[in-house]
Amino acid sequence: xxxxxxPISMDSYEGQEVNITCSHNNIATNDYITWYQQFPSQGPxxxxxxxxxxxxxxxxxxxxxxxxxxxxxxxxxxxxxxxxVYYCLVVVNAGNNRKLIWGLGTSLAVNP
Amino acid sequence: NAxxxxxxxxxVLKTGQSMTLQCAQDMNHNSMYWYRQDPGMGLRLIYYSAxxxxxxxxEVPNGYNVSRLNKREFSLRLExxxxxxxxxxxxxxxxxxxxxxxxxxxxxxxxxxxxx
Numbered sequence: 001x002x003x004x005x006x007p008i009s010m011d012s013y014e015g016q017e018v019n020i021t022c023s024h025n026n027i028a029t030n031d032y033i034t035w036y037q038q039f040p041s042q043g044p045x046x047x048x049x050x051x052x053x054x055x056x057x058x059x060x061x062x063x064x065x066x067x068x069x070x071x072x073x074x075x076x077x078x079x080x081x082x083x084x085v086y087y088c089l090v091v092v093n094a095g096n097n098r099k100l101i102w103g104l105g106t107s108l109a110v111n112p
Numbered sequence: 113n114a115x116x117x118x119x120x121x122x123x124v125l126k127t128g129q130s131m132t133l134q135c136a137q138d139m140n141h142n143s144m145y146w147y148r149q150d151p152g153m154g155l156r157l158i159y160y161s162a163x164x165x166x167x168x169x170x171e172v173p174n175g176y177n178v179s180r181l182n183k184r185e186f187s188l189r190l191e192x193x194x195x196x197x198x199x200x201x202x203x204x205x206x207x208x209x210x211x212x213x214x215x216x217x218x219x220x221x222x223x224x225x226x227x228x
């Protein structure tokens with residue numbers, strides 16, 4: 001089964017681009033990569049999801065190399081409100097069963 | 113739409129007491145989940161229900177039971193609470209588009225449980 005590993009914390013400044021990388025060495029062919037954001041005292045919220053190459057939405061981009069052993073969440077021009085914990089999730093699809101492999105989260109602090 | 117609601121928001125129990133955490137969703141989702149979140153441990157899946165009438169164990173099911181009462185509601189029961197069950201509990205729901213896609217989970221606001 002895939003295991004997800006991500007940095008415990010990161011620091012940045014307003015206006016900078018932030019890249020958070022998640023390692024998932026044992027990812028299988030049918031597994032999907034998803035990222036969630038969590039603010040204090042709230043439940044996690046979906047940010048972006050991908051399978052391979054690059055995905056972009058209004059909030060973030062997700063880069064996945066060809067071997068899919070890692071993925072990088074990119075937040076362009078962060079603001080103070082992007083201070084949160086970011087979780088990498090690998091959704092393991094095995095026939096009719098599904099397993100959820102969550103990372104331990106990366107605490108991002110955006111400074112003025 | 114309320115999305116996913118959880119009750120209560122806070123609860124303090126004594127060791128050995130029982131309680132049920134309630135979760136409801138109004139998005140007509142088939143799948144529902146219960147997680148616990150502890151400092152430094154991330155999110156750990158306790159139980160999930162792929163559809164009404166089915167439940168399956170997750171990563172940390174010991175000490176818990178669940179009931180998928182109907183499509184909207186999924187409850188989590190602690191029969192005999194222990195201090196190790198002090199945690200923040202999140203309920204989530206999703207609608208799997210297909211086995212080829214990962215579905216988006218929508219989370220509730222959480223229940224903060226303390227067991228003394």
